[in-house]
Amino acid sequence: MAKSNKNFPFAVVLVSVVSFIILSQIFSNDTRVKILNIFRTPLKLISGSHYALRDISNYKKILNENKILKENIDNLENRLLQLHEAGLENIRLRGLLDFRESEKRRFVPAMVIARDPTGLGNTIVIDKGKNNDIHKDMVVISGNGLVGRVRECGWSISRVLLISDRDSVVGATIQRTRDEGAIAGNGRSGLLMKYLELSSEAAKGDKVITSGFSGIFEKGILIGEVASVAKDASGLYLNAVVTPKVDMTRIEDVLVIRK
Numbered sequence: 001m002a003k004s005n006k007n008f009p010f011a012v013v014l015v016s017v018v019s020f021i022i023l024s025q026i027f028s029n030d031t032r033v034k035i036l037n038i039f040r041t042p043l044k045l046i047s048g049s050h051y052a053l054r055d056i057s058n059y060k061k062i063l064n065e066n067k068i069l070k071e072n073i074d075n076l077e078n079r080l081l082q083l084h085e086a087g088l089e090n091i092r093l094r095g096l097l098d099f100r101e102s103e104k105r106r107f108v109p110a111m112v113i114a115r116d117p118t119g120l121g122n123t124i125v126i127d128k129g130k131n132n133d134i135h136k137d138m139v140v141i142s143g144n145g146l147v148g149r150v151r152e153c154g155w156s157i158s159r160v161l162l163i164s165d166r167d168s169v170v171g172a173t174i175q176r177t178r179d180e181g182a183i184a185g186n187g188r189s190g191l192l193m194k195y196l197e198l199s200s201e202a203a204k205g206d207k208v209i210t211s212g213f214s215g216i217f218e219k220g221i222l223i224g225e226v227a228s229v230a231k232d233a234s235g236l237y238l239n240a241v242v243t244p245k246v247d248m249t250r251i252e253d254v255l256v257i258r259k
């Protein structure tokens with residue numbers, strides 16, 4: 001049907017030309033001129049409509065091609081985003097694997113699948129549990145430092161208490177001065193090292209590591225750096241504000257240390 005519509009203008013023109021040739025053999029020159037003038041306007045209209053239909057067809061074709069190109073561009077952009085995210089994940093996992101090989105320990109890699117929705121506690125949920133030989137109070141780290149400990153353990157998932165939680169207490173040592181104290185969370189993202197002796201020479205930038213005295217956290221895991229030191233409210237001890245090495249708000253991948 002579409003092919004017939006395209007050939008219609010040509011057929012009309014052909015019939016008109018043949019008719020004119022036949023009539024030219026019958027009528028005089030003046031008559032032929034008058035007949036030609038009669039046919040001239042409709043022939044122009046037919047010819048013009050043919051080009052107009054062709055332009056409309058081409059326009060629709062261009063619109064369709066543009067739509068296809070836009071869909072292809074959208075698909076490519078989505079693919080680029082996926083590749084970029086995969087690249088970032090690869091970098092994170094490579095860092096964890098490098099840490100794993102350098103420490104020569106037995107670790108279980110895990111992914112963070114949920115966070116505390118209430119904001120009242122600093123906890124995360126990881127995708128490993130008892131079926132991966134994970135148990136309560138196992139230490140959780142990242143490639144940068146200490147994250148926390150397993151608080152609850154299910155068959156395939158576990159809840160991790162972050163060191164920034166108010167219920168978390170970690171025995172700690174300032175690496176340079178060897179001063180010992182206890183790291184407590186403030187419920188947000190900061191840490192406070194309590195019970196330092198007044199004679200302590202701890203200063204900003206000092207590294208803070210686990211002391212190994214708590215019975216849960218083994219010695220030597222990096223916790224963070226001292227940000228400031230000041231007397232506590234009683235004036236009997238010094239407190240050190242510690243910036244954790246791990247950003248607790250951006251944890252995505254961790255390692256659980258098997259006992």
